[in-house]
Amino acid sequence: MTAMLYPSTNPAATEAMVVTHGEGPYIYDNKGKQYLEGMAGLWCTALGYGNEEVIEAATRQMRELSFGHMFGGKTHPAAMELADKLAAMVPMSDARVFLGNSGSDANDTLMKLVRYYAEASGQPQRTKIIAREKGYHGVTVASASLTGLAPNHAHFQLPFDALGVLRTGAPHYYRCAEPGESEADFVARRARELEALILAEGPDTIAAMIAEPVNGAGGVIIPPEGYFEAITAVLERYGIVLWDDEVICGFGRLGTAFGADRYQLRPQMMACAKALSSAYVPVSAAIVSGDIVDAIAGPAAELGVFGHGYTYSGHPLGCAIASKVLDIYQRDRVFEHAATVGAYMEQQLQRFADHPLVGEVSVMAMIGALELVADKDSKRAFEGMKVGQYCAKAAEDNGLIIRPLGGNRVALCPPLIINEGHVDEITNKLGRALDATLDFVTAEGLI
Ligand SMILES: Cc1ncc(COP(=O)(O)O)c(C=O)c1O
Incomplete structure (x- = not known):
């Protein structure tokens, strides 16, 4: 037993496995046993372990500039390059990229951007977010509030009411369909329930709906045929933004660049992390469409600042690695x-x-x-x-x-x-x- 307090672990548990090294898709424990890493770590090591090109890119960047921040418009070449590459890849118009360190902080950033956008566009009451049962969006106070899994709420008094999180049903036909209900009827019911929730709350109080294309930690739930068409039609009817959580699905997991491509979604907000850097270092991106940035630009200029940013937003190491990883995805x-x-x-x-x-x-x-x-x-x-x-x-x-x-x-x-x-x-x-x-x-x- 060491001094570690382990994340997402029973605190009474002791060390379960000590992983000492990895190569390709395999990891090895301290007894030399080899495992095929069938979970890519935590849904993230897309390129596997020990990729020499990535290691070289990291070493080069560390030599060149080991730290650089983004506050006050300071920047560096690795961050600019990464942001432009990402903006060109996502199925969003005129995308703008805010860099961070984890999926949770990307979703936190988007939570704030939603609120900023609401105020800036003259609809300060439009702050509620619809999230789904069995959705997983992270563990910080805001992102855990969006998460729809009981263990991430228990004993933390989450979700916080002030965050205005509304909950709608999971797209899980196997577990949530009523007896005898067809897939098509289930999809139609989920759309009706969503619309009823929106009408009950007041459409002009709701800013966005967050959804993973395929729910990961909630059970790998593949939505039934027609689900996203039905849901997005409802959102469009009430001017509600689609907030696409691509933290697992992004960068090839579903056989397309993004889950949004697989389902032909046109989100206005997107959270990326994990395979963005193939998990070589922590990097995330909160991506928003240009109209959102345009709307917040005015008030932010008046305030003199968009008051949100992490010390490690756009850390050069993360940017250089993510940039190299994106190049490898494309080339190979x-x-x-x-x-x-x-x-x-x-x-x-x-x-x-x-x-x-x-x-x-x-x-x-x-x-x-x-x-x-x-x-x-x-x-x-x-x-x-x-x-x-x-x-x-x-x-x-x-x-x-x-x-x-x-x-x-x-x-x-x-x-x-x-x-x-x-x-x-x-x-x-x-x-x-x-x-x-x-x-x-x-x-x-x-x-
Ligand atoms: C879909 C999704 N969103 C957000 C997160 C949170 O990411 P992180 O653990 O990097 O904070 C995860 C993590 O598994 C995730 O699967």
């Missing part, structure tokens, strides 16, 4: 590669639908999850998280990292650089873990 056609290998992963994971423990297989390109259930026909769930945790541990014993999520779903989100052979390795090891879990639940009398 990493998103196309993710689409091809992802199609294979979809096929292979779907085969687990026949496993006696698997209630739902949810997979899109390079992200997926299996929900483990006590009874497939009735969808009876196991209590707590024990079964998913057992399965993740069994996978680990077999040399594969997966992640247990709420609802006994186990997630996969491998580095984008893996090939079909790695997918086979994942499915073989996962199959063994599922069989071990079946033995466990049978022995424990849980099914």
Whole structure:
């Protein structure tokens, strides 16, 4: 036991695994055991570990300028280059980029920009944000308030009322559909519920709706066909901004540059992090469309300042690394590669639908999850998280990292650089873990 207080961990727990090094899609623990990193760390190490080009770019930047800040309009070449590259990539018009260090702080930045925009555009009451059940947007006070998962609220008195977070249902057909409801009817109901919420609250009090294209930490929830068309039609009717959380889906995860491309969304705000730097260092981007920046420019000029910024906004190391990572994505056609290998992963994971423990297989390109259930026909769930945790541990014993999520779903989100052979390795090891879990639940009398 060391002095560490671990994030997102039972404080009574001791060190579970000491990872000492990584190479490509593999990591190694302090006993020399190799694991295929089926979660890309925390959904983030898209290029895998030890990429020499990235390391070189980092070293060069550290030698050249190890720190530079963005306050008062000071800047440096690495930040300007990164902002321009990002603005050219996103499906947004005249995009402007605010750099930070994490997905949570990008969402916090956008939360403030929403409020600033409301005041600046003469609608100071338009500050409420619609967020969804099972959405994950971070853990700072504001971003955790947007998050729709109970463990991120418990004992913190979150969400804070003053933040005006409204909650609408998750796009999870398997768990949230009513008996006999078709996918199309479920989508229509979700759209009706959203509209009812907007009307009940007053459309002119609502600024934005935040959504992940595919919910990650909430269970890898793939929205049913037509979901985003139905939702965005409602938002457009009431002039509500679409705030797209691309922290997991951005940069190839769904086989397209952004989740927004996969679903043909035109967001006005976007949060990016994780694969932006392939997690070589912490970098995030809060991106807004030009009309929002134009609206806030006037009042900000009067105030003399847009009073928000982090010491490490636009840190040169992060910018140089992210810039290099974006170049590699483009040169090596990493998103196309993710689409091809992802199609294979979809096929292979779907085969687990026949496993006696698997209630739902949810997979899109390079992200997926299996929900483990006590009874497939009735969808009876196991209590707590024990079964998913057992399965993740069994996978680990077999040399594969997966992640247990709420609802006994186990997630996969491998580095984008893996090939079909790695997918086979994942499915073989996962199959063994599922069989071990079946033995466990049978022995424990849980099914
Ligand atoms: C969709 C999404 N948004 C925001 C965040 C928060 O990012 P961070 O952990 O870098 O603060 C995460 C983290 O997993 C995420 O998955």
